Amino acid sequence: MLKSGSSLDFPRLIYLREEKFKSWSSSDGKTNIYKLDWKHKDEKHRKRHEEHSKRYKRWKDLPYIYELPEPYESWAQSLEFAIPRNYLQEIRRTSKFSLIEWGIERGFDTSIREMCLEPAISYVAVAFKLIADCIYDKETNCFYKKEDKYIASNVLLYRFWMNQTGRGCVGDHAELWELENSINSEHLKGHWKELHEEQKKFINTINEFEKENEKHYECADEEGPSIEPEKK
Numbered sequence: 001m002l003k004s005g006s007s008l009d010f011p012r013l014i015y016l017r018e019e020k021f022k023s024w025s026s027s028d029g030k031t032n033i034y035k036l037d038w039k040h041k042d043e044k045h046r047k048r049h050e051e052h053s054k055r056y057k058r059w060k061d062l063p064y065i066y067e068l069p070e071p072y073e074s075w076a077q078s079l080e081f082a083i084p085r086n087y088l089q090e091i092r093r094t095s096k097f098s099l100i101e102w103g104i105e106r107g108f109d110t111s112i113r114e115m116c117l118e119p120a121i122s123y124v125a126v127a128f129k130l131i132a133d134c135i136y137d138k139e140t141n142c143f144y145k146k147e148d149k150y151i152a153s154n155v156l157l158y159r160f161w162m163n164q165t166g167r168g169c170v171g172d173h174a175e176l177w178e179l180e181n182s183i184n185s186e187h188l189k190g191h192w193k194e195l196h197e198e199q200k201k202f203i204n205t206i207n208e209f210e211k212e213n214e215k216h217y218e219c220a221d222e223e224g225p226s227i228e229p230e231k232k
Contacts, residue, residue: 009041045163067162069209082136098123
């Protein structure tokens with residue numbers, strides 16, 4: 001999506017091929033197909049975890065927490081995106097502005113600093129919502145329209161923020177609260193049953209995933225403070 005030395009690591013949009021179907025902005029009936037490549041982000045954060053494991057007692061036996069539970073990790077990796085030119089420009093613009101906002105040094109207390117980061121978080125959300133809107137369906141040679149499309153931005157946002165912000169903030173930045181509100185909507189239950197089930201399944205999977213992860217951190221807390229380096 002965007003190459004940068006910032007503390008936020010975006011996946012890379014990798015060009016795959018060109019398909020012959022007319023998108024929202026293509027005049028020639030052709031649209032470029034892309035995939036999201038998460039390798040750079042994954043390798044960087046896995047390496048950082050390994051370094052912390054060697055240096056700090058608390059991290060010694062703490063496993064690396066993967067970005068998404070299955071089946072959502074495999075699904076996210078399999079997605080292809082038919083991204084029109086105007087979408088690509090806006091994805092890059094909002095990604096760039098998220099890095100600018102996130103990278104500003106702010107000498108405030110925690111609550112004020114978190115408030116000031118809201119524009120950066122919103123820019124990230126817009127970028128991934130634009131990408132999710134462009135999921136490509138190889139079977140129909142058109143944009144993907146199945147019910148799970150409507151959780152795709154949440155899935156991708158969760159994967160993006162995992163290991164890039166505090167554990168308690170990942171779900172909030174991925175706007176899972178929006179899915180929870182939708183699940184509790186009586187209107188949705190009655191008229192969009194299949195969509196409701198997709199949302200509910202994802203939320204339940206994430207809740208179980210986070211419960212399992214928390215057990216590891218509870219064990220780590222018993223080992224002492226994270227800032228204490230292990231003696232050689």
